[in-house]
Amino acid sequence: MASPYVRIFDTSLRDGEQAPGASMTSAEKLEVARALARLGVDVIEAGFPAASPDDLAAVQAISAEIGQAAIEGRPQSEPPIICGLARCTRNDIQAAWEGVKGARRPRIHTFLATSDIHLQHKLRMSRTEVVARATEMVAFARSLCPDVEFSPEDAGRSDPLFLYEVLAAVIQAGATTLNIPDTVGYTLPDEYGALIAGILAHTPGAGDVIISTHCHDDLGLAVANTVAGLRAGARQAEVTINGIGERAGNASLEEVVMALRTRGEKLGLQTGLDARQLCRVSKLVSRSTSYPVPPNKAIVGANAFAHESGIHQDGMIKNATTYEIMRPEDVGATQTTLVLGKHSGRNAFSKRLAELGYPLEGDALAKAFAEFKKLADRKKSVHDADLVALSSDERAPAPELWHLEALQVTCGTTGLPTATVRLRGPDGQTHVHAAVGTGPVDASYKAIGAVVQLPVTLLEFGISAVTEGIDALAEASVRVRHEGERSSHGHGADSDIVVAAAKAYIASLNHVLARSSHAPARHPQATGD
Numbered sequence: 200m201a202s203p204y205v206r207i208f209d210t211s212l213r214d215g216e217q218a219p220g221a222s223m224t225s226a227e228k229l230e231v232a233r234a235l236a237r238l239g240v241d242v243i244e245a246g247f248p249a250a251s252p253d254d255l256a257a258v259q260a261i262s263a264e265i266g267q268a269a270i271e272g273r274p275q276s277e278p279p280i281i282c283g284l285a286r287c288t289r290n291d292i293q294a295a296w297e298g299v300k301g302a303r304r305p306r307i308h309t310f311l312a313t314s315d316i317h318l319q320h321k322l323r324m325s326r327t328e329v330v331a332r333a334t335e336m337v338a339f340a341r342s343l344c345p346d347v348e349f350s351p352e353d354a355g356r357s358d359p360l361f362l363y364e365v366l367a368a369v370i371q372a373g374a375t376t377l378n379i380p381d382t383v384g385y386t387l388p389d390e391y392g393a394l395i396a397g398i399l400a401h402t403p404g405a406g407d408v409i410i411s412t413h414c415h416d417d418l419g420l421a422v423a424n425t426v427a428g429l430r431a432g433a434r435q436a437e438v439t440i441n442g443i444g445e446r447a448g449n450a451s452l453e454e455v456v457m458a459l460r461t462r463g464e465k466l467g468l469q470t471g472l473d474a475r476q477l478c479r480v481s482k483l484v485s486r487s488t489s490y491p492v493p494p495n496k497a498i499v500g501a502n503a504f505a506h507e508s509g510i511h512q513d514g515m516i517k518n519a520t521t522y523e524i525m526r527p528e529d530v531g532a533t534q535t536t537l538v539l540g541k542h543s544g545r546n547a548f549s550k551r552l553a554e555l556g557y558p559l560e561g562d563a564l565a566k567a568f569a570e571f572k573k574l575a576d577r578k579k580s581v582h583d584a585d586l587v588a589l590s591s592d593e594r595a596p597a598p599e600l601w602h603l604e605a606l607q608v609t610c611g612t613t614g615l616p617t618a619t620v621r622l623r624g625p626d627g628q629t630h631v632h633a634a635v636g637t638g639p640v641d642a643s644y645k646a647i648g649a650v651v652q653l654p655v656t657l658l659e660f661g662i663s664a665v666t667e668g669i670d671a672l673a674e675a676s677v678r679v680r681h682e683g684e685r686s687s688h689g690h691g692a693d694s695d696i697v698v699a700a701a702k703a704y705i706a707s708l709n710h711v712l713a714r715s716s717h718a719p720a721r722h723p724q725a726t727g728d
C-alpha cells in the first residue's frame with residue numbers, strides 16, 4: 200500500500216517574504232515561483248494581495264504563468280495550486296480572489312486569531328464574534344473560490360475546545376483545508392502533535408478536510424513540530440525554503456521533506472517533490488531575498504556534506520554511510536567534500552594528493568603530512584595548490600626571476616579597471632606596462648603577462664584571509680600551466696588583495712621559468728651574484 204501523501208505548501212513568497220529585509224521584486228517572485236513549481240510543491244502561497252498593489256500584481260502574474268500551464272521538469276503533470284492570503288474581511292478576500300482567479304487551481308487562504316491573548320489585546324473581539332466572523336468570511340470566500348483554507352491564528356496558544364468550535368463552524372461554511380498555526384513557535388513537539396490529533400478526533404467534519412501544519416521556529420522546534428503534526432494525521436505542511444519567515448522563520452521545506460524521505464520507513468509518509476532540486480532552489484531564494492544560507496544549515500548549507508575531522512574523513516573514505524545519512528546528489532549538492540584542515544588525518548591527505556596526481560608513500564608522505572599540519576595550523580583552509588606545493592619539488596621556493604616592484608590599479612564603478620605594473624626582470628632592468636581588464640586582478644595579470652611574455656593558462660585562483668578582521672592579511676594562491684607542462688603554483692601575501700594576487704601570479708610564472716627551458720639568463724645585478 201502506498202504511503203499517505205503529504206502536500207507541500209510553500210509560503211516562501213508570503214510568510215518567507217515577511218522576514219525583515221527579505222522582500223523580493225515581482226520578477227524575483229516569479230522566478231522563485233517557477234523554481235518551486237519545478238521542484239514539485241503542491242501549493243504556492245504567492246502573496247498577500249491586499250497588502251499592496253505590487254503584491255496583487257505579483258500574485259496575478261504567478262497565477263497567470265505558473266498556475267496555468269504544465270511546467271517543464273515538474274514531477275506532477277498539473278500546475279500547482281496558487282494561493283493568496285487574506286484577513287477575515289471582504290476587501291482582503293476579494294483582493295485575494297483577484298490575485299488567484301487567473302490560476303487553473305486557485306485557493307483563498309483566510310485567517311483570524313483564536314487565542315485569548317489575541318482576542319483581548321489585538322482583535323478586541325469576543326469568542327462568539329470570532330466564530331461569527333470566521334464563518335461569514337469563509338462562506339464569502341467559498342462563494343468566490345472552490346478551494347478555501349482557514350487558519351485560526353495562534354492556534355498553538357488557543358483553548359483547544361474553542362478551536363474545535365471555530366473549526367467545526369468553518370468546515371460547515373465551506374473550508375476545505377484547516378491550517379493550524381503555531382504562530383509564535385511556542386509549542387513542543389508532543390503538544391503540537393496532540394493538538395493535531397485532538398482536532399482530528401474532536402472536530403465534527405475534520406475527517407473530510409485536509410489538516411495542515413504551520414510552525415514557526417522561535418524555539419528552534421518548527422521542523423520537529425511539523426513532523427509531529429504530520430505523524431498525528433496532518434496531510435499538508437506549510438514550509439519555506441531555507442526556513443525564512445517572520446522572526447526566527449518557518450519550518451524549512453528542505454528539512455521537512457528530507458526528514459520524511461530519509462526516515463520514510465519510520466514515518467511512512469511521502470511527498471511529490473524532486474529533492475534533487477533542493478540546493479538549486481535554496482540558492483535562488485537566498486539570492487533573491489539576500490538572506491545568506493548558514494554554512495551549517497541542514498541539507499543545503501555549504502558544510503552539510505563536508506567533513507574535516509580525521510576520524511570522520513577516514514570513515515568517509517572507507518564507506519560514506521559512516522557519516523552521511525543522505526547522499527549529496529539526492530538533494531542536488533555537488534559532492535561530499537573532505538575539507539583539509541588542522542583536524543584532517545593522513546588518510547584523507549594522501550587520498551587528496553593522489554587525486555591531484557601526486558601519490559606519496561613512506562617517508563615522503565610522512566614529511567609532506569608533517570608540513571601540511573604546520574601549514575594547517577596557520578591557515579583556515581588548505582587549498583589544492585598548497586598541497587601540491589607541499590608534496591612536490593615546488594616546495595623549494597623558485598628563484599625570484601621576476602620581482603614586483605610597484606603596482607598601481609584604478610577600479611570601481613566608473614571607468615575601465617586599469618593596472619600599471621613595474622617589474623624587475625632577470626636582466627636586472629625594470630619594465631613597466633599598463634593594461635585594462637575586467638577587474639583589477641585581471642588588469643594586473645594582463646599587465647604582468649605583457650611584461651613576462653610567457654603564455655600560461657590560469658587553472659586555479661584563490662584568496663583567503665590569513666588573519667581575522669577587515670585589515671586581515673590576504674593570501675592569494677594561483678596555479679598556472681604552460682603549454683602542456685605540469686602545472687605550477689605561486690603564493691603571495693599582502694594586506695592589499697590585488698597586490699597579493701599579483702605576487703602569487705608572478706611567483707607561479709617564476710616556477711614555470713625556473714623548471715623549464717624558457718628560463719632567461721639572470722642578470723648579475725638582479726641576483727646579487
Ligand code: KIV
Pocket residue numbers: 214310350352353378380381382383413415
Ligand atoms: O503564522 C501564522 O499564523 C500565519 C497565518 C497567517 C497562517 O502565518
Ligand code: ZN
Pocket residue numbers: 214380382413415445
Ligand atoms: Zn506564519
